[in-house]
Amino acid sequence: MKSIHPLIALALMILLAPSVRGDEASAPFRHFVSFQFKDGTSDEKKEELVKAFLQLKNEIDVVVDLEWGTTDNIEPLNDGFTHSFLVSFKDKVVSFKDKASLATYLPHPAHEAFVAKLKPHLEKVYVFDYTAGK
Template sequence: MTCSIPLRHIVLCDFLEDITPAKHAELVYEFSQLKHRIPGVLQFEWGPNVSPEGLDDGFTDCFTLTFDGASARDVYLAHPAHLAFVDLLKPWLGRVLVFDYQPRENPG
């Protein structure tokens, strides 16, 4: 049996200024539910920026999904539940940055 290398999918969001706390909470909740709706999503994490460094470039929220490999991420990207969530999210986003990586323990 082969074991997939986990893949981390980081989504940084800069929400529009007129987003309400209720809409923000709804979007966070709906994002969190993708773990239960799409196979291959192993973990979901979310948190607001709390860094004192001032290097966030205006991004306020970080979402991290861990997938059971790149193929699971690819299924997620095309999945109808993900596409429906993107349609819900887009009107509230000023900017988004997405970064995927496979974690490594040490250089080399």
């Protein structure tokens, strides 16, 4: 039997979880990212990259929350992905809240600088974007 990719399962759990957000206009837009580092990437380099990613919350105003963690799987289903981040957005322009925030975040110079630091150490990346409760 073919199994569901673990990151898809995680994303579905987040997406289908009961919402406590209130009305649709207040629902945050989220950007889930998981990294698989290249073999040989040191723990020190990974720590440096995590700190750089977390700094984006202070540099990009549409980011309202950023949490992260490393795999703590009991089952070996993480497919080599070890570090995951959940970025929550809330734009001040309500009519464009979802895509406008991501459209501000992705080309932002701070995000592009982080991606340039990350790329030489990255084997694979998984991204899943969604509006909470939708």
